[in-house]
Amino acid sequence: MTAQTIIQKIFAAHTAPGASVQPGDIIWLDLDVRSARDFAGPNVVKNYRRHYGDTPVADRDKTVFTFDLVVPPSNIPYANNQQICRMFAREHGLKVYDVNAGIGSHVAIEEGLAYPGSTFVGTDSHLNILGAVGAFGQGMGDQDIAFAFKTGRTWFEVPPTMKVVVRGTLTPPCTARDLTLAVLAKLGARGALGRAIEFYGPAIEALDLAGRITLSSQVTEMGGIIGFIPPSEAVLAYARQRTGRPDLQAVYADPDAEYIETVEVDIDGLEPLVACPPNPANVHPVRELAGKRIDSVFLGSCTNGRFEDFEAVAQVVKGKKIAPHVMATVVPATRQVYEQMLRSGTLETLFDAGFIISNPGCGGCASGHLGMTGEKQVQLSTSNRNFPGKQGAGDTYLVSPVTAAWSALAGEIALPEVES
Amino acid sequence: MTTTMEGRPTRITGRIWVLTDPNGRLYDDIDTDMIFHNRYLHITDVDQMGQYALDNLQGWEDFAARAQPGDIIVAGRNFGAGSSRQQAVDCFRALGIAAIVAESFGAIYKRNAINSGLPIVTLPGLSAQADQFQSGDTLTVDFENGKVVLNGEQTFDALPFSQVQMDIYQAGNLFAYGKSLR
Numbered sequence: 001m002t003a004q005t006i007i008q009k010i011f012a013a014h015t016a017p018g019a020s021v022q023p024g025d026i027i028w029l030d031l032d033v034r035s036a037r038d039f040a041g042p043n044v045v046k047n048y049r050r051h052y053g054d055t056p057v058a059d060r061d062k063t064v065f066t067f068d069l070v071v072p073p074s075n076i077p078y079a080n081n082q083q084i085c086r087m088f089a090r091e092h093g094l095k096v097y098d099v100n101a102g103i104g105s106h107v108a109i110e111e112g113l114a115y116p117g118s119t120f121v122g123t124d125s126h127l128n129i130l131g132a133v134g135a136f137g138q139g140m141g142d143q144d145i146a147f148a149f150k151t152g153r154t155w156f157e158v159p160p161t162m163k164v165v166v167r168g169t170l171t172p173p174c175t176a177r178d179l180t181l182a183v184l185a186k187l188g189a190r191g192a193l194g195r196a197i198e199f200y201g202p203a204i205e206a207l208d209l210a211g212r213i214t215l216s217s218q219v220t221e222m223g224g225i226i227g228f229i230p231p232s233e234a235v236l237a238y239a240r241q242r243t244g245r246p247d248l249q250a251v252y253a254d255p256d257a258e259y260i261e262t263v264e265v266d267i268d269g270l271e272p273l274v275a276c277p278p279n280p281a282n283v284h285p286v287r288e289l290a291g292k293r294i295d296s297v298f299l300g301s302c303t304n305g306r307f308e309d310f311e312a313v314a315q316v317v318k319g320k321k322i323a324p325h326v327m328a329t330v331v332p333a334t335r336q337v338y339e340q341m342l343r344s345g346t347l348e349t350l351f352d353a354g355f356i357i358s359n360p361g362c363g364g365c366a367s368g369h370l371g372m373t374g375e376k377q378v379q380l381s382t383s384n385r386n387f388p389g390k391q392g393a394g395d396t397y398l399v400s401p402v403t404a405a406w407s408a409l410a411g412e413i414a415l416p417e418v419e420s
Numbered sequence: 421m422t423t424t425m426e427g428r429p430t431r432i433t434g435r436i437w438v439l440t441d442p443n444g445r446l447y448d449d450i451d452t453d454m455i456f457h458n459r460y461l462h463i464t465d466v467d468q469m470g471q472y473a474l475d476n477l478q479g480w481e482d483f484a485a486r487a488q489p490g491d492i493i494v495a496g497r498n499f500g501a502g503s504s505r506q507q508a509v510d511c512f513r514a515l516g517i518a519a520i521v522a523e524s525f526g527a528i529y530k531r532n533a534i535n536s537g538l539p540i541v542t543l544p545g546l547s548a549q550a551d552q553f554q555s556g557d558t559l560t561v562d563f564e565n566g567k568v569v570l571n572g573e574q575t576f577d578a579l580p581f582s583q584v585q586m587d588i589y590q591a592g593n594l595f596a597y598g599k600s601l602r
Binding site: 390 | 448449451453454457458461462476478497498501502503506507526527535536582584593595
């Protein structure tokens with residue numbers, strides 16, 4: 001057998017034995033979990049009912065709903081849509097991670113639904129975030145997911161894999177988000193179009209799970225199918241604990257696997273970065289924008305909604321107040337993150353500094369829900385997209401939580417400092 | 421019009437809309453919020469989706485009113501970047517758009533279009549030759565061999581449909597295709 005990349009190995013283990021998994025091959029991929037969220041979920045139900053009537057799903061234990069976008073619903077159409085999913089779930093005996101749970105991809109990691117070497121699909125285009133734990137995750141449309149509910153599988157064209165090697169060491173005040181923006185700047189919006197990525201290098205190996213999630217979450221904005229970060233010992237131990245499978249093994253590439261391209265990114269001397277409108281690949285040094293007045297700050301999203309992200313913010317703002325003209329919102333990714341913040345005192349620190357603290361979910365990323373921007377409003381956000389209209393009518397600048405924290409205090413875009 | 425035994429045409433001819441920005445350049449990276457904005461995501465009825473197609477893309481806000489069934493869209497690189505929303509495909513189906521020809525497509529968008537049976541055709545090098553395409557021109561696209569003919573004169577080589585794309589297209593959509601496998 002020829003040497004294989006991570007995606008080839010995962011695919012080979014999830015398709016007919018002996019089937020070729022060379023780039024360009026189209027395979028039937030077995031799906032360990034298939035999910036739908038409150039956006040597109042009702043369309044999945046509609047497609048399912050139209051094409052499969054009231055026949056059962058392939059496996060109800062592998063089929064879930066995760067509500068995370070407009071939670072709790074802000075208007076009747078969204079409420080109706082969530083109820084459509086709930087009714088379907090009751091009928092079919094499916095688990096619903098309801099409006100209190102948080103972002104589906106994060107819940108999947110926390111609940112051990114996604115783990116190294118597993119396959120997971122849903123209607124969230126950032127489900128490839130699961131590459132953070134060495135799982136294959138993929139966002140799909142509602143027809144694909146209805147088909148997956150019924151059959152437990154999907155057709156998939158095996159993508160070629162590129163290697164991204166990050167040289168150098170990540171040093172404060174730079175964070176995993178700045179590393180991610182550096183990679184995004186290097187690859188651009190189409191640098192990984194139609195490809196899988198495998199990330200390597202000492203700075204990658206050193207990333208904790210939160211940092212890995214941040215990096216994996218922006219592969220969509222690089223045009224990539226998925227970005228795998230080979231699981232560290234710590235990530236594997238976490239997955240073993242969460243799945244209750246102490247013998248769980250991670251999937252790694254063969255040393256002589258073939259890559260379509262290798263791109264090197266050097267982060268020695270990296271400075272804090274910001275992605276300016278109108279797209280996430282429009283990356284500049286924060287320094288160039290320092291002093292620009294801001295109106296709002298959104299901390300959260302599937303990119304930077306982990307406890308570690310908020311803890312980093314808390315360290316910056318502890319005992320201080322954010323600028324009075326800044327509306328600053330904190331949205332934990334999940335209920336577990338929220339609980340960690342609550343019990344550790346982080347939540348109190350952020351509250352005292354003047355932040356609005358919301359229930360877990362996607363927050364500002366679902367335009368029409370929490371903390372939308374008005375025309376001419378300047379927003380700093382730790383989310384992953386700043387396309388026009390994505391988070392409202394204003395201009396969104398994407399930064400690390402640390403840069404966002406310093407800027408919230410200053411009331412303008414500010415270079416983070418390293419505190420001794 | 422060439423058809424196969426199953427019936428859906430494998431060669432189509434239509435009037436084109438060349439998606440250019442206010443400077444006349446072919447748009448790249450048109451994302452799904454520009455195609456079908458997330459404020460309409462509560463809509464699940466395909467018939468209601470057409471009216472919002474491209475209404476968040478500068479210069480194309482009135483596209484739905486101008487497009488006719490059978491028209492073809494021409495776009496740049498990474499068309500359909502962004503979210504997984506099927507509505508960004510279905511809004512064009514609702515308008516009767518016959519095909520989308522682009523230099524490249526976002527990965528999820530590509531799947532959604534294929535699964536819906538909406539013909540999408542990848543034309544490498546399109547952006548470099550974009551000035552030869554004008555809205556209102558006539559384009560013939562052959563899904564089987566990838567031949568694209570502009571105004572009956574100029575020929576371009578696009579990628580033919582892949583086997584799975586042709587199979588789903590001929591079956592009608594993913595569901596019909598899935599049933600044909602059993």
